[in-house]
Amino acid sequence: MINRSERGRDVVQNTFGGALYQQGRGFYSALEFLAIVRGEVLLERLEGAFGASPVRVLPVADPVVYLRPSHDHARRLLVTDHDVRPGIFAGADTREAIKALLRGIEIAVPGRRRTPDKWQLRHFFPYPAEAIHYDAVERRNQVSVERYQFRGAGGLAHKILRTDPDEKRLADVRSRFRQLLGDSGTAVGKLLTVLAKNDEAPCAGSRCPSSLEDAMAVAFRDEVEEKSLQSLQEDGSDPTRDRSTRWMHLLRSGVHRILHRPHSSEFDRIDGLMHWVPWCVAQHQLAMARRRIGTDESAPIVFDAGHRSSPVRAIARKHLGEATATIKESLLRAARQMGLPELCKGNSSWWTGPRTFYTTTLYAVGAMNAHTGHRHFELRPQFLQAVVHALVDEPMPLEQFTGEILGEQLRIICDRESAARFAAVDLDGRHLQTNGEELAGRLDEVGLLRAYSDSTRMVGVQE
Template identity: 35%
Template sequence: MADRSKAEVVLRLFGVNLEQQGRGFYVSLEMLAIARGVYLAHAEDPETVADLLDNRADASYKRTSHDLARRIATKARIVEGDEELGKAVELDSPETIETLHALFSSLLVEIPGRRTQPSWFGAHIYPFVGELIHYDAVERRIKQSDASPKKSAKKRKQAGKVAAGINAPSIERYLFRDGGSWAYKVLRSDFDPDRKETTRQGLRDLVQDSGTPLGNLAKALSMHDFDYDEEPVESSDSEIKLHEDLSPWPELLRDGARNIVARTAAVPRAKRTESLMHWVPYCLARHQLQLARQKLGAIDRESILLDFGNEATPLRRESQKNLAGFRNDIVNAINAQAREMIKEAEGDESRRQRYERFTKEVGTAVQSPRGFFSETLAAVGALNAPVGRRHFTMKPPMLESLVSATVPQGTELEFDQFCALIYEKYGLVVENKVAARSPLASEVDQSFLDHNGKAFREKLAAIGLLTQYSDATSMVQGEPR
């Protein structure tokens, strides 16, 4: 009952189910899986255009589980009784198994803070090429009734492969929690036709078949997955609300995604994919914070102090204080939303009591949505660490994503202009000139901000995104040089 109440409150407040389990890269993995699924649903029909961003809530798409490749990557048990599979990919050869394991284990998405190797269904493959993109899956018990003639051909085949009563892969949501559906809805509902078309073409380039040796291998293995979609499935995101009137982040996601995926000539596919993987979850976490602050009546734009130094300073302590305050904002906003829903439930005693129980348990109930915010930022490198004393920063992959999302293709910005722009668009404070315009001006001594700005400049130069032309002129580019 409490879980149901929490889901209702979180959905009303944020417009999408935000749970710790679906944090970080799972957001972008789910979004790419939907886009790839739409591509697959139409790829074999030459008369149907694979419109990745068709503005329909019930678009159909195919899901690939990649359960075989993921089981090989984690050395999980290959489902027993599938002799056809063993012959097809020669899994009876130890050398083949070890080679495939070495390859696919190196392609797994890294989840910060994970202390033990997950089960195969907790491991996801980084989508460097379209053929590697996959949906979620989990293990379920095979039932004898699945062998019934009334069941689909796939179910009968599965039941025939293994004995009833054992666990086997089932393609379904496990770690995907609708964050990717939110992002895909943001992109497909873009009101700017030119931007949407550019995003569509760039996204298609990422999710379509690459035809590379790695792609061909992944595609060959996926043909022997235990579970797969025979026909496209219909998905509805009608319950997801974008709240564009309350937050700029859906629009910032669209702008950033367009700038990232449009760099088809200048930036390799893997680098574009990596930038998109970081940008999408970052936007959703910031969207969550914005909506929480709006619920609490905040009228000022939040300022986020990014620390690029190598030692503890008053600036770092202010950034830590920043983060703690924002986490509290999310908790307080969920409380406020629950109280509001109690008032709305007057006359419906069961609903009112359900929300009242939720408010009494809110200390534990909000840990998951609050964890989504901080653990998502940690996963993409927007915090210094997933646990312990944390502060806002940007590690190289996240910094590359930020620059790629902000600086349009083929352009460059002077360093001070770039710092001013990321403050105006995202509320990010890095150096003293920008800080003077933010509420943080009186909180941190200018000397620390000046030093931080120099460290930021050096970080950009180190990853090839800043060129120093003279002592007075430094230019930030959207592509490494």
């Protein structure tokens, strides 16, 4: 009898080029990605202090090795009214003040109806860099640093970035990550560094080792990330074995632009990455699913921007249903092609997790209207802001933004201009025009639209 869970993982890996599961949905993929790069920055800096000088940040070749701060002490403080370790704080007032500060830098996980009471489900927003941590869980009253919510989507994004064929761009991204994810030196950063020294899980990033050997003893080799995109360089005669998609290019160029944008604060850069990385990974997943079943992987999707039911919203809901059905069918077809037809019967958890990854990730980044219930693709302000930061260098006319950026690059239909880029759209021009005006309102809501006259509206970051 086959191990369904293990064989299911093989099918998911084969289909999408990475481990994409419900547990690693939404912002978790960005948190995982940033934890990997931060761990590389820490290890590279530590090795440099001992005279070694390997390139650890986004290395071109395997293996990927990094440190994994857990912040288990600070995260456990979030869920208890008692001292995790007596004697650390000067008094109860000090402890409560620090707890209040830590709760202020927590990141909300979209889709949860209430705040989890388990510390391993609580995470800090990855700014300042000292707040970045890896996944951890408590087992037999011991803190274990391991994959719990970080299931591999962030590792896939990391693999895509470090295999960038544009060597100049990769070198620049590497340099800017060293700056962004190095110690901030801020008051909050210094406090987090002190708290990390009380972690139960050992990490050379928070406890100073006495030798390079001690540092490497707690360094981690990421075998899950190593397996991502294994077939990227294989013979392209079989399209299902080629992991390259348009979304890999957009991830690389978008991350570079977010890191390189002048006048952006470090917080803005991190926030842009938190939205852009998950979006590109999810769309890469859909492209690979479409390729597996033989449909057009660049087919456009209708996105709603209105505030009420409309024909545009109806098509956006239909397209979402088609996308999730495509992901399911691609996995079932891959199972049959791999000689595992028995996976297509019985327990479906091995394929429902990857399907849920797609929908909950889009909801988290603002590209879907709701976590549950009647759902449809939607252009929400936070997602539009990420798109502008990732793809727009200089302010451009609204029509150019919807046509070239949303339409041509992201394959999003939302108004007349974007719809004109494609052969046939089953929508009346009036409804598309109304949706386009609603979109303009959402851009204006987050300060991304400036009107100079009735006919001239510019989209971009207003410096």
